[in-house]
Amino acid sequence: MPTKPQISVAPMEGVTTFPMRLWLQMVAAPEAMTSPFLRVTRVFPEEVLPLDFVPELLQLRGALPYSLVPQYICGEIEPFMRAAALLPDTIAPMIELNCGCPSPNSMGRYAGSGILREPEYFARAVEELCRELGPGRLAIKMRLGIESDSEFPHLLAALGKLPLGRLTVHGRTRTDGYRGLARWERVEEAACSTQVPVHASGDIWGLNSWERLQHIAPHIQGAMVGRGLLRNPWIFTELKESQPVAIEGMSFIQAIFAYVLLQEAFLREPEKLLQRVAKGRLGSLCAVDFSAWERVVVELTSLCFGVPFLLLDSKSVEAMNISPVAFSRLRFLWSYLRSSLPEALASASLSRARNAKDFFQELLALCRGLGDSPVLLSHQEHWDAKFSGLRG
Ligand SMILES: Cc1cc2nc3c(=O)[nH]c(=O)nc-3n(C[C@H](O)[C@H](O)[C@H](O)COP(=O)(O)O)c2cc1C
Numbered sequence: 256m257p258t259k260p261q262i263s264v265a266p267m268e269g270v271t272t273f274p275m276r277l278w279l280q281m282v283a284a285p286e287a288m289t290s291p292f293l294r295v296t297r298v299f300p301e302e303v304l305p306l307d308f309v310p311e312l313l314q315l316r317g318a319l320p321y322s323l324v325p326q327y328i329c330g331e332i333e334p335f336m337r338a339a340a341l342l343p344d345t346i347a348p349m350i351e352l353n354c355g356c357p358s359p360n361s362m363g364r365y366a367g368s369g370i371l372r373e374p375e376y377f378a379r380a381v382e383e384l385c386r387e388l389g390p391g392r393l394a395i396k397m398r399l400g401i402e403s404d405s406e407f408p409h410l411l412a413a414l415g416k417l418p419l420g421r422l423t424v425h426g427r428t429r430t431d432g433y434r435g436l437a438r439w440e441r442v443e444e445a446a447c448s449t450q451v452p453v454h455a456s457g458d459i460w461g462l463n464s465w466e467r468l469q470h471i472a473p474h475i476q477g478a479m480v481g482r483g484l485l486r487n488p489w490i491f492t493e494l495k496e497s498q499p500v501a502i503e504g505m506s507f508i509q510a511i512f513a514y515v516l517l518q519e520a521f522l523r524e525p526e527k528l529l530q531r532v533a534k535g536r537l538g539s540l541c542a543v544d545f546s547a548w549e550r551v552v553v554e555l556t557s558l559c560f561g562v563p564f565l566l567l568d569s570k571s572v573e574a575m576n577i578s579p580v581a582f583s584r585l586r587f588l589w590s591y592l593r594s595s596l597p598e599a600l601a602s603a604s605l606s607r608a609r610n611a612k613d614f615f616q617e618l619l620a621l622c623r624g625l626g627d628s629p630v631l632l633s634h635q636e637h638w639d640a641k642f643s644g645l646r647g
Pocket of ligand 1: 291355356480
């Protein structure tokens, strides 16, 4: 019996950082995630990994239910292995080499997709890393090539019969960047020509695209959701339950508030945030449940501002003091998320709000305007062309 492909969170540098991963766990509990890349050089990291890289593996062992694959970007064997030694296999059963980042020049010739330029070097490097790490431990995330899909068969051949733990194929070339459609038929080619579990990356936005992917690439063992999780963070529930998610307005507001609070808490008090996760006070699935989000918001407002409160009216909005950095992360999320919202929310001028107080005042008013209608989260492609943040 073929098993259902695993749906996981794609690595996105500056986006799927720890606060986002924790929030996604509360929103929809994806079973697996991959960290954004850590840039590994001959001198970095020395003896410890930065606190914000994979705290789930180092500080919070077992406290959160999802599995996490750490990812490094590095074009050389020796520094990669030195950094890998900081994550023993009991902590990190798999470590991923990023072979996809399109702008590696500042990171060295062979870093990111740069390594795909020379299939012989790629083959040697991957073989050596596989040998050093042991069978099943090295994961690769790669593009189809530098300029053309025709490079892909050579690159695949280079992987030969190596005992990789996972091969994730982002169905675009480096020249494509993040534009154009991902070529899922190439991912299927990989899944059919190797024994390794192959995962697809690119263009999963909701139920329709998920079904199309499974039709075109029936042999994949998993798929990563990248920008789709920004468009609809509840997408993991939608794909699991085969129907769009609807959430009551006030729960939606608390969930969005929790997002910016997590960003704020991790900027201000990372250790305290980790302690609360370790004690089980944060990190349970909240989904669309108001009282679960209520508990999270109370915990986080007390951590950030010393006063626990919920976001229910204009008075409570005045009590928040969100930094410009945390607010910019909320604006970024919103620029994608709006394409999955009902028209009244999507077309509102929230993305022009200058600070968190203005943003939440307006969001409260808009949600009140919806009356008893829940917010239906369902990605609508026709909005994409309109919102500038979605093209990149
Ligand atoms: C802002 C951003 C940052 C990214 N950072 C990483 C990264 O750190 N490591 C990686 O392997 N891929 C990275 N990617 C690529 C994604 O993991 C994914 O392969 C790509 O976005 C295609 O999937 P999508 O069409 O679902 O977004 C990044 C993509 C974006 C948009």
